[in-house]
Amino acid sequence: MREGSALDIQVDSIERVLKNATEVMESSKYQIFEICEAARNEHEALKKELQQIFEELDATINNVDRLESEYRRSRARLVEVSRDFQHFGEKDIREAYESATQLQSELSVNREKETNLKLRRDEVQKRIRNIERTIERAEVLYSQMNVVLEYLSGDLNQVTRILESAKNRQLLGLKIILAQEEERRRIAREIHDGPAQSMANLILRTEIAERMLAKGELDVVKGELGELKGQVRTELEEVRKIIFNLRPMALDDLGLTPTIRKLTKDFEEKNRIRTKLDVKGKERRLNSGLEVALFRLVQESLSNIVKHAEASYVHVELTYGAETVSVVVQDNGVGFDKAKMALKLREEGNDHFGLVGMKERVELLEGNIEIESNVNAGTKITIEVPYGELQREDGNHA
16 A cells, blocks of 8 residues: 555656646747747848849849940040040030049949948848758757657656556657657758749749840840749759658559669669669568668668768669568778777767668568678678568558
8 A cells, every 4th residue: 555655656746747847848849939930030031131132233233234334435435535626625525524423433332332232142141041050950959849748748647657668669759759850850951952942043033034024135034934944844853852752652553662763763863873773582562661661771771872981883682582571782882890880879879870770660670680881891781571460451462
């Protein structure tokens, strides 16, 4: 009875602590959200200001070019009337001199305006970059607080059981949520740095084309529209690649082999790294979860090669065995010292290559992963996963 009472008191104490911590985290989360929103509003205002500066700078540069041309003509006119007294009188000389002086003054003012606008442009661009870093840091903190709150607001009646029997699962759950948040940030950055920036540029160039059209410069407008069409096509391809990275439709429709074949082909074209895919054994459709997991493991391996390996050749081998499916990804890059890498992971806890995450995912599939690497001798990753109950649900194994 005493043990039960002590446990109830302990759970009550934990509940009060967690409740207070949750309230503080909720308050802090909304404060960070408000900071992030304020930064976003300032970011939008600065982008509009920058666009106005670009427009004003464009007009000023055109004025400077026009005034320079007119000033050269006025100087030539002044020299002409000053030398030929037989045809030009004092009035002509005075008018030529006043015209040249006026143009010189306007030119000086516009040049100074151009310089000031360029300085202002650089300053605003710098502020935009700083605010973007602030927004990114705030989003990271906000995501981390969401993760912590999910755990703090869980079922407290299960605390004892979690502490006793599911500590590793809890940590794994936390890593899964963090991975989801990281993936969301990666997608947001990819969209912000790619399609979003290009769309803003498209709007600006469209406005320039409108001004050229108003001036009757049809040839310039035609060329500009041609470039815009090409840029839209490029961005459409980027959006399709983002969609493919999120969830390749070919994976559901065609299966693992065709999707990895497309992945390796796109990898070779994008990164200029010669890539070969070999498929062995009798191909079959697998459970969709297993197909996605294997696809992501290959994708992560290729991503590591781009970031770290400095390789010129990659060999991917997909083998369908009687009871297992295996994937081998091998490159001829710089490699790494496994002993030093293991020591670094223990000391810093920083999985620079994402290898720990890959190992955990393979273990969830009850499979094995082996990593072979030496300095200047490339890296070979071998993954083997049993079919087990992970055959495709519809029973189509062919």
